[in-house]
Amino acid sequence: MDRLIYSALSGMRSSMEKQRVLASNMANAETIGFRAELMDARAVTVESRNGSLETRAMQSSAVRGADMSQGEMTLTGRSLDIAIDGEALIAVQAEDGSEAYTRRGDLTLTGAGLLVNGEGRPILGEQGPITVPPGGVMAIAPDGVVTVTNPATPEAPPAEIARIKLANPVGSQVTKGLDNLFRVEGGGVLPADLSATVKTGYLEQSNVKLTEVLVELVDQQRLFDMRTKLVATAKELDESGASLMRLS
Template sequence: MDRLIYTSLSAMRGAMARQAATANNLANVNTAGFRGEIAAAQALWVTGGEIQPRALASEQVLGADMREGAVTETGRSLDIAIDGDALLAVQAPNGDEGYTRRGDLQLSDSGLLTTGDGNPVQGDQGPIALPPADNVKIDRDGSIWVVPLGGDPNQPQLIDRLKLASPAGSAIVKGLDGLFRVEGGGALPADPQARVTSGSLEGSNVETTSALVEMIEASRAWETQMKLISAAREIDTASADLMRLD
């Protein structure tokens, strides 16, 4: 009886992990460049005897869905959509180099170029800072050109180049802050063949309908385990009543 309770408890924890991943995906359905999280379960058999009488459930986020999202033309000069599987290098809150597909670039009051969630964008020279300018243009290879205030529109100045890296051949993991990192530490080298499309923005690759179905399935799995725990309690009560009989 107690074994049934512990087995159901592990399944409930798995359902909670799945529900949390699905809820996070739904919360970011409109986040530019977001990659949906993938949760998977596996059976952990309890060993130690001659047979394996039961298995506990283990479910956790194993990775991210790296499919490309839909690209929408915005006409905004600082919006970029990254072609292929390349990633944009940014400075993570802890100072490490992280990677993202988010292309809704912004300019801070100090001229620092950041992503929409505030992470400084990395270039060949480090974090990119732009001077006051009349016009900003990002080329296909990520080069950033500006026309200074009052400058000649026919003579733009090259400021820096976005650091675009390809994860091909490297193991990357997604952190709780939504950024990708090299597993075990380190940084990805810049990919000179990577390209971006300026004036466009890649959306989230989360499919709302599928995510809602997954949330319903996780909720039903939770309810099923609650019923099993209730059944175990009834069996325990019946056993105790039986032991009290003369």
Template structure:
């Protein structure tokens, strides 16, 4: 009985992990630049003397779906969508370099350029800070141009260039904060060929219909394991009855 119960318990944990990842994907179906999380299961065989007769299930988030999302034109000067697989470099909460596909940029009260979730955007010279300007424009190559307040629109000034990195050939993992990092630390190389689509945003690549189906599938897997546990309890009760001495 205990073997069946512990095997089912490991499957229940896996179903919970899968359900959590699916729920997070579904909650971010409208989040700009969101990359869906991928949960995979693997078998963990019990070691020891004799034959390997039991395998526990271990399911966890193993990576992210890096497919591009749908690009929608907004017309807003600070909205950008990244073409291809390049990543925008930002500063994480601990000060380290991290990466995102989120392009709904905004300016703080001090002129600091940040993403929609308040991570400072890094340029070739560090965090980008813009002075008061009548016009802001981000070129296809990531260059940031402004027309200072009261300046001549025909004479824009280049402030910096967005730091765009290439994840190709690198082991990139997604953190709990939604940002991408190089596994084990380090930084991604710059991508000089990266191009932006200004005045547009890339949506989430999560398919709501598929996420709902995955959630139903995980729920049914949970119910199946509960039934197995109930069956094990019934078998244990029946075995105890057989061993009971007659009055």
């Protein structure tokens, strides 16, 4: 009897975790560059005392990846908005100072001239966070090169100050954190992709498909209800068996 309850509780916990992931995806359906989270479920077995039989198997569910398919690109016409063509990622500085990666390209300049994205993450170049001199007119080339033109001398050629690091994730194990940033699993940094290009004046939208998320939410709620009924059924069967033992 306990095996039935064990399996049902495992399924209930898996359904709850799945609903949490789906709710997070739905909440970020309008977030620039968001990648839908994917949940991975693995069996965790419980062996008998002598180690010969696997008597129970629970599910261990966790977010271990993301859907990396490209989202829709929308034209904004804003000179600091960029969207990446292909699979490259924009290198940013995380809160702990480490290098992390994102697809969010709604860039702005702080009062100190620091180039950040919409989440306030500093954009990284080859020499660290990119800082633009005050008073200059900034532009971003398709290869990620950041240039500045001095309004006082408009006839002078633009000065190159940095190049946005566009990292290549192909062949590397990257994981998505709770801060929506990607990192190399086990530590380390991704190599720069010198062939990657950006489209200025565009933003990549979230790749969450709301219709699919809603259908999955309904399915998971139904599964949770079915598994709850299994626990109730197990309780009834246990009480029936106990009453029979009392009669005997």
